[in-house]
Amino acid sequence: MSLTPAFLDELRARTSLSALVGKTVKLTRAGREMKGCCPFHNEKTPSFYVNDDKGFYHCFGCSAHGDAIRWMTDHQGLPFIDAVKELAAAAGLDMPEQDARAAQRAERAKSLHDVMQAAADFFTQQLGGIEGAAARALLERRGVSAATTQAFGFGYSPDSRGRLRAALKDFGDAMLVEAGLLIQVEGKEPYDRFRGRLMIPIRDPRGRVIAFGGRIIGEGEPKYLNSPDTPLFDKGRTLYNLERAAPAARKADRLFVVEGYMDAIALAQGGVGEVVAPLGTALTEHQLERLWRVVDVPILCLDGDGAGQKAAIRAAHRALPMLAPGRSLAFVTLPDGEDPDDLMRAKGKPAFEALVREAEPLVDRLWKHELAAEPLTTPEQRAGLKRRLSDLAGSIADPAVKSEYQAEFRHRFDEQFARTRQPFQQRQPFYPIGQRRSEQRGPGQKWTPPLPPVTEDARRLRAAGGIDPILSKAVVAGLLRHPAEIARHMEVLGSLKLADGALGRVFEAVVDVALADTRAAPLDSGRLVTILAQSGFDTIAHDLLRADAMPYSFTRADADAKQAREDLDEAIAILVTRPEVDAALAEATSAMMERFTDEAFQRQVALVNEQRALDQRLANLVQANEDARALGLEDD
Known part of the structure; x- marks a missing residue:
């Protein structure tokens, strides 16, 4: 045509x-x-x-x-x-002529529609008969009214292998098999697919019956049985109740997606008609496109249990590549263990509407899910979160939406983890003393912010992969003197990469010994050194224990034990945090050089000041050690 x-x-x-x-x-x-x-x-x-x-x-x-x-x-x-x-x-216009094959397909589809409607009429008739008593009782227990039963076309399939086949014999077995109403096994007589089930017609957007869902009346599996895919029915492209929900959704400017037929029917009976359900599968791309043809932001309202929430996040991931300006998803979270059917029967429409007012945007659901996916106490774990968020944003095809998600995730990450860093005392703008921002450019020149100076310490840190080798040596020496501290910092120390060479190897050995030592008695410094000596680290271990020349209390044999442990905790915190701050500053500086904004500049200023704060904290450790030494000399 x-x-x-x-x-x-x-x-x-x-x-x-x-x-x-x-x-x-x-x-x-x-x-x-x-x-x-x-x-x-x-x-x-x-x-x-x-x-x-x-x-x-x-x-x-x-x-x-x-x-x-x-x-x-x-x-x-x-x-x-x-x-x-x-x-x-x-x-009164004639459609253009079809070719013979297209005409044959159209005629066949018309005949299949007739078959499905005849089956729906048969099931409806059986529901009202003697054999349908159990199905009617089930509807009554579920709170389905007589008006709803009629409106949605509920029916009943007799518990027989041939009643439907006999009732629709004029259509012939071949057509009944093609419509998915009979099951054909080679060498045997076809038999009814649906037996002893409450029948729910599934309709296309024009209201024509194209398939059925059958719910078992008593115990047994499967609880729900759908028609197979047929020339009329593709479950990955079909949404239950769309023929009723679409007009209601356009009027209400919202559309809900629930997990199953009974959820959709319960909401419709309770006054929420703009609701559809997929058919036993996760939402597909085709179903999402159908939803977006009706409203810009469909609201997923899946069960409050773990399976329902997993289905929600799968839908979120599937929707991401298809997002467009103004086109998204939102999510309603039901109380754990409840589905929309339970909620409507127990508390009614006001309780549902209260949940709808708390609906989460797609970006919030993704952020919360990734934030809760694993612990985020180490730099590596936080880097993993950052990578996952970047991958999610990167899957969006529309460049404008992708850019917005990247910016939003970056902002949330910075805001979330800025609170976990040690606060610093001052955040003064990074300008030369006595010179204001407006004075940093001549007439007609574009102002560019000054970059932080590259100090010798910074070059040394960069050469060591971001880890301060001098502080690393002091921390290893402190762990040898206070091996009980290894267990307290195991999660950080186990993943921390120190400088290459002998120091890095002895550090790994110290952690391995602490992990392998399972004795009841605490691991003391002497036993730790003995075990290290057996692995060939005796020389470097004894050298580290003689590191009284290092300017920290935790490397000294005569230091106050409590103060030494506290200072060691602080040194480890600085050792771990400094590379993270340096990496963030490099990223902020790069971003600002590509596109200067006041926000980017303030971000760079904050990170420079944070570097200075870490330097000050390290200097405080040295000063505390010198003060302690001076007091010790005076006591002598």
């Missing part, structure tokens, strides 16, 4: 747009146009106009715009070709 521009123009010309729209929207005359309240968003003052002369509608409130075909696809939820067929039939 070829739908030429000329045919579509003729179709639009023969269609009265105001009459078409007026079937569902109350319109009044406004000059040469018609106006009414927009069906695509909730409004009280009319801002929706229909112009028959120009053949389009337009809303000045939400910018909805289109012609007759667009009205059928966006408001009625029809696929394009079905929209054209329906308008052509109403206008």
Whole structure:
């Protein structure tokens, strides 16, 4: 079939747009146009106009715009070709000729629709009969009213292998098998797929039955059984209740996604009609696209248990590559152990609406999930979080949305972990003394901030991969003198990479000994050195223990034990934190050189000051040691 521009123009010309729209929207005359309240968003003052002369509608409130075909696809939820067929039939236009194969497929699909409707009628009839008593009792226990039962077309499949087959014998076994109603096993008679189940029709956007979901009445597995994929039904492209939910969603400007049929039905019965459900699988890309055709931000409202929340995060990850400006997801978290069906029956619509008001944006759900994924006490773990966030943002195809997510994740990371660093005393802007920012450029020159000077200490740290080798040596010496401290800092020390060479090897050996030593008695310095000597580290271990020349209390044999342990704790904190601050400063400086902003500059200033604060803390350790030595000499 070829739908030429000329045919579509003729179709639009023969269609009265105001009459078409007026079937569902109350319109009044406004000059040469018609106006009414927009069906695509909730409004009280009319801002929706229909112009028959120009053949389009337009809303000045939400910018909805289109012609007759667009009205059928966006408001009625029809696929394009079905929209054209329906308008052509109403206008008395013959559709362009199909080729023989396409005509055969269309006729076959029409026949399958007839089969499915006949099956739905049969199941509905059985629900009202004697054999349907157990199914009716189940509906009553679930709080499903008679009106809801009728509206959603509930039925019952008898517990028999051939009742449906016999009732629909005029269609023939081949068609019943193709429709997914019979199971065909080679060499055996076909038999009914659904037996002894409460039947729930699944419909396409036009309201036609295309499949069924069957819930078991008593005990057994599977609890829910869906039709297989057929020429009419593709479960990865279908959303349950979309034919009812789409018009309600456009009016309410929201659309909920729940886990199963009964959740959707319970919400609809409780007054929340804008709700759909996938069909036993995680949300697919096709289903997400269908949701976004109805509203910009569908709200996922999955069960409050672990499985429901895992499904939510899977949907979040699947949606990321498809995000676009204004197009996203939101999430409602139910109390643990509850689903929407439980909530509506126990507490009603007000309780559900209260949860909806607390709905989380997609970015919040992703951030919280990654933040809780693993401990974040070490630099390596925080670097892992940063990498995961970067990967998530990087999966977004739209460059504008990707940039926003990258910036948002970076901001949240900095804000979250700035609080974990040791506070510093001053954060003065990094300008030469006596010179203001405005004075740092001549007439017509673009101002650029001064970069932090590269000191000899900085060069030394950079050469050692960010770890201060002098402080590293002092820390290893302190651990040899106070081996009980190894266990207290095991998580940090086990992943800390010191400078290469003998010092790095002895550090690893010290940690390995502490991990392997399982005796009840505390590991003391003498036994630690003895074990190290057996591994060939006797010389360097004794040299470190003679390191009284180092300017720290924890390397001295005569230091106060309590003060030495406290100073060792502080030294380890500085050793771990300094590379992190240096790396952040390098990143901030690079970002600022690419694009200067005041925010980037203030970030750089804060990190420079934080470096200075760490330097001051280290200097305080040296001064405390000198003071202690002086006091010791005076005591002597």
